[in-house]
Amino acid sequence: MxxxxxxxxxxxxxxxVLGAIxxxxxxxxxxxxxxxLILYIGQIKGVFGTYEPITYKTGCSLWGIIFxxxxxxxxxxxxxxxxxxxxxxxxxxxxxxxxxxxAVVLTVMELSSFESVSYRNYRQAKLGREISRVLLxxxxxxxxxxFTYTIFGCVGxxxxxxxxxxxxxxxxxxxxxxxxxPSSWSQLRRWNRAGGDEGHNRGSRTHxxxxxxxxxxxxxxxxxxxxxxxxxL
Numbered sequence: 001m002x003x004x005x006x007x008x009x010x011x012x013x014x015x016x017v018l019g020a021i022x023x024x025x026x027x028x029x030x031x032x033x034x035x036x037l038i039l040y041i042g043q044i045k046g047v048f049g050t051y052e053p054i055t056y057k058t059g060c061s062l063w064g065i066i067f068x069x070x071x072x073x074x075x076x077x078x079x080x081x082x083x084x085x086x087x088x089x090x091x092x093x094x095x096x097x098x099x100x101x102x103a104v105v106l107t108v109m110e111l112s113s114f115e116s117v118s119y120r121n122y123r124q125a126k127l128g129r130e131i132s133r134v135l136l137x138x139x140x141x142x143x144x145x146x147f148t149y150t151i152f153g154c155v156g157x158x159x160x161x162x163x164x165x166x167x168x169x170x171x172x173x174x175x176x177x178x179x180x181x182p183s184s185w186s187q188l189r190r191w192n193r194a195g196g197d198e199g200h201n202r203g204s205r206t207h208x209x210x211x212x213x214x215x216x217x218x219x220x221x222x223x224x225x226x227x228x229x230x231x232x233l
Contacts, residue, residue: 015078018145022071022096025142029064032131036061039128043121051117051125053110053132060106061135063099067142070096074149083157090153096146100139107136 036056043050055061070092077089110132117125 012078015074015149018149019071019074019078022067022074022142022145024071025138025145026064026067026069026071028138029061029067029135032135033059033061033064036128036131039124039131043124049117050121051115051128053128055103055106055110055132056128058106060103063103066092066096066099070146086153086157090150090157093146093150093153097143097150100143100146104136104139104143107132107139111136 040050040052040056070089073085073089073092077085111129114125114129
């Protein structure tokens with residue numbers, strides 16, 4: 001119950017903000033990958049070689065495309081939340097968590113060691129490492145956003161699955177009563193008049209039935225009296 005209460009506090013505006021932040025992180029990561037690509041391609045091969053870290057070889061910052069897709073799916077779920085789309089969004093956020101963790105590990109591996117490079121490529125290497133430090137600050141933020149949405153998404157799916165049987169077993173009478181609900185005062189008056197007329201007709205029918213029963217009983221009693229009088233003779 002506490003989880004459901006927490007999940008109800010997440011509004012549509014909060015989901016839109018989370019999705020927008022994810023999209024911005026993804027766009028920034030892709031832009032940084034393009035900058036690193038231009039930076040490292042422009043290196044000059046010297047005596048000590050070029051600087052090509054593991055994050056550049058694996059295209060770590062290019063994985064921001066997954067963050068963009070996840071942010072777009074969160075925005076779509078905030079506006080139209082069908083269960084299938086909610087499940088796909090949760091899968092994308094779980095994938096974002098995995099990608100963010102791998103990106104953090106690779107960036108830490110890059111920054112923990114620095115091999116000697118040519119003095120001509122030292123500036124490019126230094127600038128590339130600074131960019132990696134900046135990206136290292138955004139990956140935990142993406143990790144927190146994806147983890148938060150995954151938790152609330154799981155709670156939302158559990159809440160919907162618990163409500164689904166009660167919605168399916170709804171009686172037909174309730175739908176009929178809702179369909180027969182009057183839409184205006186004039187229609188309500190007509191129904192009241194029709195109900196009064198129907199009740200009056202029922203009363204007149206019961207009265208006539210009771211009168212007919214009385215007359216038939218009187219006729220039977222008269223016939224019995226006649227037979228009783230004729231029998232002694």
